[in-house]
Amino acid sequence: MAVTRRVSVSVIAADVEIGGSIKAAGELHIDGTVKGDITAAAVTVGAGGTVEGHISADNVLVAGTVQGGIEAKELSLTRSARVRGKIRSDVMTADIGAVVELEPPTAPTTT
16 A cells, blocks of 8 residues: 655745744745745745745745745746845746846855
């Protein structure tokens, strides 16, 4: 008999605000506000969701607002997405209407 492993999905509802970092082994869906860094297998920022911090995940879907940065293998931005910060992704798709304000890379300092 084959064992099926289910991936958990954690939801941060629209009326919830979290201050601090979040680590999740499964998927995280954000409709509320997170002020802190997020590490998860997959992250979805819903149309009403806001993240003020860095997101690190294999798959990231943004329909809301991210102020910080995103590091993902696959990044998708819907037309309602608003992203400000640094983006590092192997594959990125953006719908027409998505707004991205990239921070320029910083030069390494020498001593």
